[in-house]
Amino acid sequence: MKVCNKCGVNKENTAFCKNKAKKDNINTICRDCIKAYHENNKEQLSIASKLWRLNNKDKLKVTSDSWYVNNTKVRLEKAKMWKMDNPDKVALYDIRRRRSKLEQLPEDANLEKIASIYKEARRLTKETGIQRHVDHIVPLSKGGLHHEDNLQILTAEENLRKGAKYEETI
Numbered sequence: 001m002k003v004c005n006k007c008g009v010n011k012e013n014t015a016f017c018k019n020k021a022k023k024d025n026i027n028t029i030c031r032d033c034i035k036a037y038h039e040n041n042k043e044q045l046s047i048a049s050k051l052w053r054l055n056n057k058d059k060l061k062v063t064s065d066s067w068y069v070n071n072t073k074v075r076l077e078k079a080k081m082w083k084m085d086n087p088d089k090v091a092l093y094d095i096r097r098r099r100s101k102l103e104q105l106p107e108d109a110n111l112e113k114i115a116s117i118y119k120e121a122r123r124l125t126k127e128t129g130i131q132r133h134v135d136h137i138v139p140l141s142k143g144g145l146h147h148e149d150n151l152q153i154l155t156a157e158e159n160l161r162k163g164a165k166y167e168e169t170i
């Protein structure tokens, strides 16, 4: 049994959170009081954590960047394996993609320019050995157009990052 420093009630040890910094390994304030404190200070606490995030942007960016780098290879490898295991699904996906490219091909699109972007991506892939994709800046699935102004060449890695970002915003 222990008396809570805040409410002054004598409570069972289990009514206190563990705290290794304390002599008896439990908090001086009971769980109920801590819960009440969080409830009453919700707004201030969320401002504090927002401020921390703002002041530590670089730290957060570094963590997520290294996370991406470490996971990109694994994810690319997994995607490759999945494609090998699911050739019928891949074929269906390709057909759908080709269809949406046709449907989202605006009249003023320059087919020669589009073809040259794909050609350039293939050339860069061959020359550098780093896989390049032609990416729709606004994805076809988001209503983006198959138009030269909506195309960019990305490395497979950048493309994967972009995909992950889109997933996050959904």
Ligand SMILES: [Zn+2]
Residues within 6 Å of the ligand: 004, 005, 006, 007, 008, 009, 029, 030, 031, 032, 033
């Ligand atoms: Zn208490």
